Amino acid sequence: MKEKDWTYLLNLAIDVLEEANLNINDWTFGGGTALMFYFHHRKSKDVDIFLENSQLLTRLSPRLNEKAEEISKEYVEQANFIKLKLNNQEIDFIVAPNLTGLKPKKVKINSKEIFIEQPEEIVAKKLFYRPESLKIRDIIDTVEVFKNSPNLMDILKKNKLLNEEIIKKRFEYLKKKEKDLNLSDLQLEKPINIKEVFDIFESLLNKDSYQKHSN
Incomplete structure (x- = not known):
């Protein structure tokens, strides 16, 4: 089945949120698709909605939310997230x-x-919550945000959001995969030099040298 446009999914998510009587102050739009909205640098097909109040999450479960049940018969529910699967x-x-x-x-x-979350916040969540499973698209996203916000690393380090040891270990693994990378798999919307992207990301992890790329 053909993929739906991300705005269609966002509208469905908003329907679920409104069904639960959540207003726009209760949640934010984030993740890779939100970054795509800012920079149009790659395609992204899923929608991530973030809530700070954990007590609101249950209201979004297909068990209790008729709109969520209507749009998704297959879902995953955990204490800190609900995933609605649509094909x-x-x-x-x-x-x-x-x-x-x-x-x-x-x-x-x-x-x-x-x-919508600020780009720096979106990258912060990627690097903070899943450093051990970063993907090449996350490297590309981080560098894209850095190019538009040179103080990115200052923000991340000030808030102690980088587990540099884990990130560096994962990055070394991704560098080995680079030679087998097919750029078309990344669904990029504008051309990039992947080696340059990797070089910039590597320098960002080096406290002494990342600043030279912000000049």
């Missing part, structure tokens, strides 16, 4: 606090006003 796409509702202190930005998407 080969997903809507994730995730409990996670703001890590950077950067306030979400209000935007209008398909005539609906919502709050």
Whole structure:
């Protein structure tokens, strides 16, 4: 089945949130698709919604939410997230606090006003919550944000969000996979030099040298 446009999934997610009587101050739009909205650098097909109040999550479960049950018969529910599966796409509702202190930005998407996480916050969550399973697209995302926000590493380090040992170990693994990488698999929207991307990311992990790339 053909993939749905991400805005279609976002509208479905908003329907579920509204069914649960959550207003736009209760959640934010984040993840890779939110970054795509900012920078149009690659395609992303899933939708991630973040909540800070864990007590709200249960309201979004297909067990209790008629709209969620209507759009997804297959789902995963854990204490800190609910994943709605729609064929080969997903809507994730995730409990996670703001890590950077950067306030979400209000935007209008398909005539609906919502709050979207700042790019630095999106990358912070990627690096903080799953450093051991970072993917090449996460490396690309981090460098893309850095190019648009040169103080990215200052923000991450100030808030103690980098487990550099784990990230470096994972990065070494990804570097070995680079030679077998097919760029078309990454669904990029604009050309990149993958070696340059890897070089910049590696320098970002070096406290003494990352600043030279921000000049």
